[in-house]
Amino acid sequence: MRVVALAGGVGGAKLAAGLQAALPPGDLSVVVNTADDFDPWGLRVCPDLDTVMYTLAGLANTETGWGVRDESFDALSMLSAYGEDAWFRLGDRDLATHVLRTQRLRAGARLTEVTVGLAGALGVRNTLLPMCDEPVSTVLKTPAGLLEFQEYFVRRRQRDEVLGVELRGIEDARVTEEVSHAVNGAGAIIFCPSNPVVSIAPILAVPGMRELLANSPAPKVAVSPIVGGRALKGPADRMLDSLGYEVSVTGVARMYEGLLDGFVMDRADEGEEAGVSALGMRVLATDAVMRDEEDRERLAREVLDLCRELGAP
Amino acid sequence: MRVVALAGGVGGAKLAAGLQAALPPGDLSVVVNTADDFDPWGLRVCPDLDTVMYTLAGLANTETGWGVRDESFDALSMLSAYGEDAWFRLGDRDLATHVLRTQRLRAGARLTEVTVGLAGALGVRNTLLPMCDEPVSTVLKTPAGLLEFQEYFVRRRQRDEVLGVELRGIEDARVTEEVSHAVNGAGAIIFCPSNPVVSIAPILAVPGMRELLANSPAPKVAVSPIVGGRALKGPADRMLDSLGYEVSVTGVARMYEGLLDGFVMDRADEGEEAGVSALGMRVLATDAVMRDEEDRERLAREVLDLCRELGAP
Numbered sequence: 001m002r003v004v005a006l007a008g009g010v011g012g013a014k015l016a017a018g019l020q021a022a023l024p025p026g027d028l029s030v031v032v033n034t035a036d037d038f039d040p041w042g043l044r045v046c047p048d049l050d051t052v053m054y055t056l057a058g059l060a061n062t063e064t065g066w067g068v069r070d071e072s073f074d075a076l077s078m079l080s081a082y083g084e085d086a087w088f089r090l091g092d093r094d095l096a097t098h099v100l101r102t103q104r105l106r107a108g109a110r111l112t113e114v115t116v117g118l119a120g121a122l123g124v125r126n127t128l129l130p131m132c133d134e135p136v137s138t139v140l141k142t143p144a145g146l147l148e149f150q151e152y153f154v155r156r157r158q159r160d161e162v163l164g165v166e167l168r169g170i171e172d173a174r175v176t177e178e179v180s181h182a183v184n185g186a187g188a189i190i191f192c193p194s195n196p197v198v199s200i201a202p203i204l205a206v207p208g209m210r211e212l213l214a215n216s217p218a219p220k221v222a223v224s225p226i227v228g229g230r231a232l233k234g235p236a237d238r239m240l241d242s243l244g245y246e247v248s249v250t251g252v253a254r255m256y257e258g259l260l261d262g263f264v265m266d267r268a269d270e271g272e273e274a275g276v277s278a279l280g281m282r283v284l285a286t287d288a289v290m291r292d293e294e295d296r297e298r299l300a301r302e303v304l305d306l307c308r309e310l311g312a313p
Numbered sequence: 314m315r316v317v318a319l320a321g322g323v324g325g326a327k328l329a330a331g332l333q334a335a336l337p338p339g340d341l342s343v344v345v346n347t348a349d350d351f352d353p354w355g356l357r358v359c360p361d362l363d364t365v366m367y368t369l370a371g372l373a374n375t376e377t378g379w380g381v382r383d384e385s386f387d388a389l390s391m392l393s394a395y396g397e398d399a400w401f402r403l404g405d406r407d408l409a410t411h412v413l414r415t416q417r418l419r420a421g422a423r424l425t426e427v428t429v430g431l432a433g434a435l436g437v438r439n440t441l442l443p444m445c446d447e448p449v450s451t452v453l454k455t456p457a458g459l460l461e462f463q464e465y466f467v468r469r470r471q472r473d474e475v476l477g478v479e480l481r482g483i484e485d486a487r488v489t490e491e492v493s494h495a496v497n498g499a500g501a502i503i504f505c506p507s508n509p510v511v512s513i514a515p516i517l518a519v520p521g522m523r524e525l526l527a528n529s530p531a532p533k534v535a536v537s538p539i540v541g542g543r544a545l546k547g548p549a550d551r552m553l554d555s556l557g558y559e560v561s562v563t564g565v566a567r568m569y570e571g572l573l574d575g576f577v578m579d580r581a582d583e584g585e586e587a588g589v590s591a592l593g594m595r596v597l598a599t600d601a602v603m604r605d606e607e608d609r610e611r612l613a614r615e616v617l618d619l620c621r622e623l624g625a626p
Contacts, residue, residue: 042416072387078409082434092405096391099412103355121395 001027001187001313003304004218008033008199009048010065010233011225012192013055014290018300019190020056020126021293028126029182030056033194034111035131035138035167035202036149040088041079043098044105047150048199049115049130050097057122065233068093087155112176129182131203132173138198139166149198158235161242167202175208183212188307191222193288195236196255197243204259213259219310221262221303224249227288228268250275261310264288264303282310314340314500314626316617317531321346321512322361323378323546324538325505326368327603331613332503333369333439334606341439342495343369346507347424348444348451348480348515349462353401354392356411357418360463361512362428362443363410370435378546381406400468425491442495444516445486451511452479462511471548474555480515488521496525501620504535506601508549509568510556517572526572532623534575534616537562540601541581563588574623577601577616595623 003023005016007030016030030052037046047066054060054068061067071091080086090098097118104114110133119128138149141164144156152160183189194200204210213220226249231237240247245255249269253260253276263281265272266288273283284306290296304312316336318329320343329343343365350359360379367373367381374380384404393399403411410431417427423446432441451462454477457469465473496502507513517523526533539562544550553560558568562582566573566589576594578585579601586596597619603609617625 041412042419043412068391072385072405074385074405075388075409075412078381078406079413082409082413082431084413092385092387092408093391095405095408095412096388096395099354099356099388099408100392100395100397106355118395 001304002185003028003188003190004182004186005030005190005192006194006200006203007031007048007052007192008194009051012048012194012199013052013060013065014296015190015192015223015300015303016052017055017293018290018296018298019304021297022300022304025125029129029186030126031129031131031179031182031203033131033199033202035136035170036153036198037135038137038148038150040090041084042102043095044102045088045090045098046101046111046130049128050094053115053119053122053124053128056124056126056128057119059122067091088150089154110176112178116178127178127182129176129178131179131209132206133176134169134173136167136169136173136202138202139168140164141166158238162235162239163242165197165201165243167205170202170205171207173206175206175212179209180212183216186216186218188304188312189213189216189218189220190303190307191220191256191260193223193225193232195225195231195234195239196252197236197239201255210259219261219307219312220259221264221306221310222253222256222260223264223288223299223303224252224266224269226252226269227266232289248272253279253281262306264299264306282306314617315495315498316341316501316503317495317499318343318503318505319507319513319516320344320361320365320505321507322364325361325507325512326365326373326378327609328503328505328536328613328616329365330368330606331603331609331611332617334610335613335617338438342442342499343439344442344444344492344495344516346444346512346515348449348483349466349511350448351450351461351463353403354397355415356408357415358401358403358411359414359424359428359443362441363407366428366432366435366437366441369437369439369441370432372435380404401463402467423489425489429491440491440495442489442491444492444522445519446489447482447486449480449482449486449515451515452481453477454479471551475548475552476555478510478514478556480518483515483518484520486519488519488525492522493525496529499529499531501617501625502526502529502531502533503616503620504533504569504573506536506538506545508538508544508547508552509565510549510552514568523572532574532620532625533572534577534619534623535566535569535573536577536601536612536616537565537579537582539565539582540579545602561585566592566594575619577619595619
């Protein structure tokens, strides 16, 4: 069964790794949010793509969830010596990724081609795809003014209240042939437990993406990033709240209403089963927290089983 | 006394460091060869500028003569993991220099501005100037075909016979205002013991540079890069030979005929004093080998004394 997973950063990477472990090599395509990409020091950095790539390549720093294992930060300390404000923790190994990506993009390659090339060179045997080739950038409206996503997320450590989300450039984005091909060939489509506002929503906002997914006959299942009424990691819960969404499993499910056939939640949220079922989704309540590799693969297998119950081949 | 030094890489950097130690801060301007600049992975690398900058900033790796002290090579090993041919030993700290330079050049700054900014940020209190702002690239004719300079120098370890030297782009280069200002304000002009063919010759080949130097009333003194009939470092001796120059102190002096008032050679070459004198140059035979910092400063002081004997203020 060919599977497409939609993913953001750390949470998405974990489930993607579980799916990679559960599926035969080559059967997984991960479509990754690129709306938080940015260009520190003129280098194209794609934080979510890199997190998923390093995770699938077995190179990720499992303590932080992002970045490369056994990383050094000597280039960054030299940038500081030059008087640069080095708030973005750019590792030396990670830097190689950005340097190559930037070089290839400047030479005219599409981000999709660059991504497939980099992931392949690192030995990833599944397909990693950016949500689109065009640059999109998430700008957040906060009481401190408009903030670029990484500035909000890394530099200001998510301390600002998010009052609005703008996806600059999204109107010029297009679903790529590669994403279209992957979705059309998919037997199941899985929404990873990523931030629904700034990770999954940008993917769905690529013009044509929602229709592409809706038109696929494959069952579509989401895994909740909210467990026990809170985000497992990151600011998703506060963001949902300040943007007027209900901070709950049901609130998240409602954001995907009309798109999903199934919804996976943690047992901590079993009380919301009826509310989510009422949205027309088959619910699976299980242990949805991925603490280690074993958890990842187990959860992935449960999600795949739910997809099969819903008609996946 | 304001001093201008013309320099290539390691040998030039050593004498420049000696001059920096011998002169009051701010009195030295080093005009550096940029004809061996190149763009690995899309990053603008200026090997000679960087060698001189790291040396003057006290950051140089004194064992190799090039690169940064206490350097790591993690980005390079990651580039290798991506399947890149990592023959150019790009260190992590060094990489920060290239990333910043590339970013600033792309933003429209001139190489001179970028260089002055980087050197200043590292605490260099003298002026570091590229020979020009325009890109120039040295291409060598060899039995193995045309080779870019760094490919010949680093990748192929100078094993090819050099049959010709082409300076691509030199016809579009211009003497910068900063170099012109430094030379016009100089009380002495010193040719460092750098390769006369691929380090000093490109500087002199910048259209207008030779005239600018010739028109300066300041005494001009060169320090021989040939000692005892051999290059102290690098392929200068073999290069001179294969290009049809005499491999000797006199051979080098003859390349600068008409430009120089004085010539500093090692005592090992005292036998050539008459030959060099016959070219109209005052000769100083001394210990011209710079083994340590003390040697650098002593040689610099001797060179400055010779300049004063020749009329420098």
